[in-house]
Amino acid sequence: MNPNVLEIDGLTVSFFTDEGEAKAVNGVRFAVPRGKVLALVGESGCGKSVTSYSILRLIQKPGRITGGHIRYHGADGMELDLAAVSEKDPRLYEIRGNRIAMIFQEPMTALSPVHTIGGQLSEVLFLHRKMSKKEARERVIAMLGRVGIPAPERRFDQYPFELSGGMRQRIVIAMAMLSSPELLIADEPTTALDVTIQSQVLSLMRSLQRETGSSVLLITHDLAVVAETADLVAVMYLGRIVEQGSVREIIKNPLHPYTHGLLASLPGLHGRGERLPSIRGSVPGLLDTPPGCPFHPRCDFAVKGLCDKGEPPEERTIGERKICCARAEEMTVLLEKEKECRMPAKT
Numbered sequence: 001m002n003p004n005v006l007e008i009d010g011l012t013v014s015f016f017t018d019e020g021e022a023k024a025v026n027g028v029r030f031a032v033p034r035g036k037v038l039a040l041v042g043e044s045g046c047g048k049s050v051t052s053y054s055i056l057r058l059i060q061k062p063g064r065i066t067g068g069h070i071r072y073h074g075a076d077g078m079e080l081d082l083a084a085v086s087e088k089d090p091r092l093y094e095i096r097g098n099r100i101a102m103i104f105q106e107p108m109t110a111l112s113p114v115h116t117i118g119g120q121l122s123e124v125l126f127l128h129r130k131m132s133k134k135e136a137r138e139r140v141i142a143m144l145g146r147v148g149i150p151a152p153e154r155r156f157d158q159y160p161f162e163l164s165g166g167m168r169q170r171i172v173i174a175m176a177m178l179s180s181p182e183l184l185i186a187d188e189p190t191t192a193l194d195v196t197i198q199s200q201v202l203s204l205m206r207s208l209q210r211e212t213g214s215s216v217l218l219i220t221h222d223l224a225v226v227a228e229t230a231d232l233v234a235v236m237y238l239g240r241i242v243e244q245g246s247v248r249e250i251i252k253n254p255l256h257p258y259t260h261g262l263l264a265s266l267p268g269l270h271g272r273g274e275r276l277p278s279i280r281g282s283v284p285g286l287l288d289t290p291p292g293c294p295f296h297p298r299c300d301f302a303v304k305g306l307c308d309k310g311e312p313p314e315e316r317t318i319g320e321r322k323i324c325c326a327r328a329e330e331m332t333v334l335l336e337k338e339k340e341c342r343m344p345a346k347t
């Protein structure tokens with residue numbers, strides 16, 4: 001069996017607007033291993049959602065997948081390139097919601113306000129598992145209990161509006177898990193929730209993932225969420241992956257200046273009242289991406305003539321991580337020097 005449930009290779013997705021072709025995803029390559037959580041992280045607009053929507057072929061006009069592969073490797077041997085398959089191919093319907101499920105930031109996008117919770121959840125089992133009404137009711141009530149919904153028998157007949165945001169997101173997770181997907185794509189699943197509820201929902205997702213052995217592609221802009229939830233991380237900037245590897249290695253020792261900047265701006269790393277450093281400048285538009293490394297105009301380590309010219313740097317491997325930075329090999333030393341400069345001199 002392939003160790004990866006999903007392999008994305010050279011994925012390119014463009015939006016064809018009146019102003020021109022905007023490459024929202026530009027040659028992205030990563031793999032989601034079986035039984036692992038991979039987080040795709042980056043600032044707003046870097047292409048995380050477009051990447052995840054592409055997997056289920058949910059990109060709408062004027063957007064289109066223009067290149068690359070999205071290879072799904074089923075545990076039962078089913079193989080499919082989701083980037084190439086026809087929209088009408090019945091295998092695509094089988095994959096959506098059954099083998100690959102998706103949960104969104106706002107639970108109400110997935111739930112119908114006019115149907116009961118039990119009715120909506122049972123539908124998943126009628127559709128994908130062809131279960132009887134009685135069997136489905138039992139399975140749904142058990143799953144509601146598993147995701148921490150109190151009094152699941154009573155909740156079965158209630159409507160989504162009768163529940164809090166955190167409870168609704170648990171319902172959506174229950175709905176996704178009912179079909180025992182091999183891969184769960186969670187697009188900012190906790191962003192709309194209060195901080196205390198966020199952490200409960202994340203640990204619920206993590207424990208369900210461990211219990212079922214499914215894989216998760218977690219989309220988030222929050223490195224604190226990554227540290228808490230994921231095994232692997234891929235950092236995206238302006239439609240490209242700039243650094244990827246294990247969470248342990250990358251959070252402890254980020255090498256790409258962008259990852260370094262994202263981590264440095266996390267509140268947990270700084271003392272009370274201390275001003276948080278931020279990455280200078282802002283993300284350029286997709287129609288005027290700079291030549292060379294897309295991050296160079298905001299990078300403190302950019303070198304004229306090296307980082308601002310030609311094609312973006314190619315991916316290279318350092319230890320177990322992959323990084324796209326022309327100065328990757330020197331970064332450990334450069335970051336160490338920078339840290340020393342920021343430390344107050346000893347008297």
Ligand SMILES: Nc1ncnc2c1ncn2[C@@H]1O[C@H](COP(=O)(O)OP(=O)(O)OP(=O)(O)O)[C@@H](O)[C@H]1O
Pocket residue numbers: 015017022024042043044045046047048049050051061062063221286
């Ligand atoms: N329908 C569309 N038409 C034109 N451009 C689009 C469209 N949808 C997305 N884009 C562009 O694609 C780029 C990537 O968007 P995407 O939603 O994937 O970013 P993201 O990293 O998920 O950000 P966020 O966290 O804000 O959702 C953005 O520059 C966005 O403006």
